[in-house]
Each structure stands twice: as C-alpha cells, then as structure tokens.
Amino acid sequence: MSNFAVRAPWEDILFNKKLIEDVAAIAVDTALLQGVLMRTKEEPNTSEVVNYAPFSLLPSVVPRSLFEEAKAVQQDFNLLVDSVSQDFQFLKETLASTVKVDEFVAQLFKIYKQVLDEGMVQSVFLGINRSDYMFDCGPDGNAALKQIEINTIAASFGGLASRTTDIHRHVLNVLGKSEEASRLLSNRPSEGIAAGIAQSWKLYGSCKAIVMILVEDIQRNIFDQRYIENELWKRKIPVIRRTFCDVSKRASLDKDRRLYMDGQEVAVAYFRTGYMPQDYGAKGWEARLLMERSQAVKCPDIATQLVGTKKVQQELSRPGILERFLPTKPEAVNRIRKTFTGLFSLDMGEDGDKTVAMAIAAPDRFVLKPQREGGGNNIYGDKIKMVLEKDGRSEKRSSYILMDKIHPQPVKNYLLKVGGGLHLTECISELGIFGVYIRQERELLLNKQVGHLLRTKDVQYENGGVAAGVAVLDNPFLL
Ligand code: ADP
Ligand code: MG
Numbered sequence: 001m002s003n004f005a006v007r008a009p010w011e012d013i014l015f016n017k018k019l020i021e022d023v024a025a026i027a028v029d030t031a032l033l034q035g036v037l038m039r040t041k042e043e044p045n046t047s048e049v050v051n052y053a054p055f056s057l058l059p060s061v062v063p064r065s066l067f068e069e070a071k072a073v074q075q076d077f078n079l080l081v082d083s084v085s086q087d088f089q090f091l092k093e094t095l096a097s098t099v100k101v102d103e104f105v106a107q108l109f110k111i112y113k114q115v116l117d118e119g120m121v122q123s124v125f126l127g128i129n130r131s132d133y134m135f136d137c138g139p140d141g142n143a144a145l146k147q148i149e150i151n152t153i154a155a156s157f158g159g160l161a162s163r164t165t166d167i168h169r170h171v172l173n174v175l176g177k178s179e180e181a182s183r184l185l186s187n188r189p190s191e192g193i194a195a196g197i198a199q200s201w202k203l204y205g206s207c208k209a210i211v212m213i214l215v216e217d218i219q220r221n222i223f224d225q226r227y228i229e230n231e232l233w234k235r236k237i238p239v240i241r242r243t244f245c246d247v248s249k250r251a252s253l254d255k256d257r258r259l260y261m262d263g264q265e266v267a268v269a270y271f272r273t274g275y276m277p278q279d280y281g282a283k284g285w286e287a288r289l290l291m292e293r294s295q296a297v298k299c300p301d302i303a304t305q306l307v308g309t310k311k312v313q314q315e316l317s318r319p320g321i322l323e324r325f326l327p328t329k330p331e332a333v334n335r336i337r338k339t340f341t342g343l344f345s346l347d348m349g350e351d352g353d354k355t356v357a358m359a360i361a362a363p364d365r366f367v368l369k370p371q372r373e374g375g376g377n378n379i380y381g382d383k384i385k386m387v388l389e390k391d392g393r394s395e396k397r398s399s400y401i402l403m404d405k406i407h408p409q410p411v412k413n414y415l416l417k418v419g420g421g422l423h424l425t426e427c428i429s430e431l432g433i434f435g436v437y438i439r440q441e442r443e444l445l446l447n448k449q450v451g452h453l454l455r456t457k458d459v460q461y462e463n464g465g466v467a468a469g470v471a472v473l474d475n476p477f478l479l
Pocket of ligand 1: 132148149367369372373375376377378403404405406430462463465
C-alpha cells in the first residue's frame, strides 16, 4: 500500500494556458528530435511522411514504493511464465473450455499439440514479456499495485519508451523544474530486449544465421521495432523483417528442421505480430506451424503465447496454483499474488454460474474479457449484463473471464496527439515492466527486468492501447 500523492510539483503550471501552449510546441519538436515517431494512419507503410507518437506533455506521479514493487516482482513473473509454458497438462486442462468456443485459441492450441506430438527440436527459449499494472486506489486514499495482464507476445513500446525520458526532461527544464528533470529515471528497455535476442542468437550457435522479425502487413509502429533492430545490427547480427505471408511462400525446413528464409538460416524468430486472428490471413497458420516445428528460437514459442491468455491469468489466481509452479519460492509466490485482483472463471458449473450472477448484479464492479490482445476488446458496464444475459447459460460464456475493475486516482495532464488539440484532461496511467529471460533445455541462463513503460489515457476511455489511439506514452515521476 502507498498513499497516493497526487500533487505534482508543476500542478499550478497546468492552468497557465499561454505557457502550456508554448511548451507543448517545444515538446512536440523535442519528440520529433528524439525519434519518438509513428507512421501516419493514412500512409502506414511508408516513412515518407511520419509524425510524433502520442505522448503526455508532463510525466505522471507514481508512488515510488509501488514502482519498486512492480520492478521487484518481474523476475518472479519471468520464472512463472517459463515454468507454466513447460506444463502441457496444465495448459490443456486450463484452456479446454476456451478451446471449445474460441477458434483463435483453438488454432494456437492445435499447433502446440502438433509440435509436441512430433517432438520439439527447439532447445533455446527466449521470453520477452511486459507485465502491466494499475494503481488501485482504495477508499482510504491508499493505492495498491494490481496487475492488468501480462503480455507474452509482441510486447511493444520498449523502443519508443527508451526515448521519451529526454522529452520530459527537456519540458521540465524549460518550465524551470530542472531539479525534477534530473530525477526522471533513465530507461532503456530496447537495449535489454536486444541483448536478450542477441544472447539467444549466440546460443543458437550458427554465426551466419539471422534474426527474423515477424511483422504485420500494416506497420505504423515500425520505429519502435527499429530501435531493437538497430541495436542488433550494432552487434553485427543481421536482421530481416518478414510477414507471415512471406514465410508461407518462401520459408522451408531442412532435414534437421533448421528454418530457412530466402536462403538464409533463421536463428531467432521474433514475433511482433501473430496475437490477433486477423494477423494470420489465409496462409498465416501454415507459416506459424512451419516456424514452430523448426529449431529456431521463437520469441515466443507457442506455449508461452498461450501462457499469456487471460484464461491462464485467471487460473493462476486460484489457490495453490502459483505454489505448483514455484514450489521452492514462497516469497516469489507472495510477491506475485499480492499483485492479483479478483479474477473469476466463467467455465460451465457452479462457480461459473455464481460468476454470472455476480456480474449481472453489479456490472460496474467488473471487466469482462475475451481471449484477445491489442486493446479495444474488453466489455464494461451494462454491456456485461447484455452479454451474460444472452450467453450466460451456454458454453459461449467460457470464451471470457471476469475481472475486478481497478480504480486508479485520476490526475490532470495534457495528452498530445496529432490533430488532437490541447485539453486539460483527467487521466489514469498503466505501468508496464519489461522482462527478458533465456532458457537452454532445462537451464535458465538469463532472468532480468529491463525497463518500464508508462501509458496514460483519458479516464473516459475504458479500453486502453497506444496503437489503438487511446493511450499516450508517458514517464513516471516517483514520489
Ligand atoms: P489487451 O490485451 O487488449 O491489452 P488488457 O487486459 O490489457 O487487454 O485490457 C485493455 C485495457 O483495458 C487496459 O490497458 C486497461 O486500460 C483496461 N483494463 C483492463 N483490465 C482492467 C481492469 N481490471 N480494471 C480497469 N481497467 C482495465
Ligand atoms: Mg493490455
């Protein structure tokens, strides 16, 4: 618990409209200078015209103790994800009801099973994840760190987040707050992520092999990925970018199931796509299967992607489950469990019936979540009632989980978005911590926390996401 000191040292300045206008113009130019960039909605596949990625004019106050708590639990989450990803029986049982009604999870699971039945040849495993939290504010004004979700595939903004600190440092300097500016934390997730990819490339053990980044057809967020890509080139590791469609047409396996793309051996396949049904297209599943069957280090392998589903998150919160995966680490179990809020199963049976009744009776207390990533899919308020009154008695309900709604204390800021104007806005923030780990066969060789991401959004939006156009990049100012 931590008392939420909502007063930022620059709060009075927020109401000085003229000064804010001047500083906002400086902030936007600084973002461009720092390379905090995105391609435009109109031309997402060329860098001829680019713009700044959305960001907040000022950093947001974050309680220091909760920030430290989030950082400290990251290695525990890395261990947990890695451990769960090696337990076929658990994943099978946990996802059984979901697989029946969710075509996307069913496809992933089918590939997972097929690869295990054939016998896995991948021996190096690289996890790059981001655990996201909000600061849940109780009636006594105390805040607690509560996990929203953990992203085990395509966790983004490690690149751009490595450049946003310098924007806020400059803005605070211009506002005469140089002491505060010097207290902003340095943050370089792109380096830690690239170091993880580089180490697994080396462990793969073929100096001519390459890293292949799997990318979407529409690539607005390319700059975020380029930071990581360029870090790899600096280490003399060749990188190519390919879509699932490219892979389905031009990739192959040799007799030892080494993966080749356009004639080059692939050491690491790093996915920045593949987390939504629409990422796959006609040939996408064939491409995914081919890569999964290969020796290449997949980041993530398909089991680790499944660990990131909301259904697994909910199951991990049941009594005794964390202990099963971290049997010799009671302190890690406690640290992890402390970040959980209420998570409820909607599987068929008595417990699921109770969850339905509870949600219909008080929909505003909860969030209803399908097994989807990428923002914009969650269901809130009266719509929860509608969905559960319709599907609450059928198996369809098990495509969702129910979660307690987290209530952060809103704070004022200006959210700078291209064409969005300048408005003083009530905002809430979500803190993400990046984790990287590497396992070779049974041995864990790396387990690190490599940086953070703060995203801030207008309180009136219930769903989040920077790529979805709702949230903006931000930095924590620890108090
Ligand atoms: P996705 O995989 O689509 O990112 P999330 O679980 O992260 O799904 O939810 C998307 C957004 O919805 C979050 O960024 C957050 O803003 C909001 N959200 C999710 N869960 C909760 C919750 N329990 N309480 C309040 N807001 C939530
Ligand atoms: Mg999310």
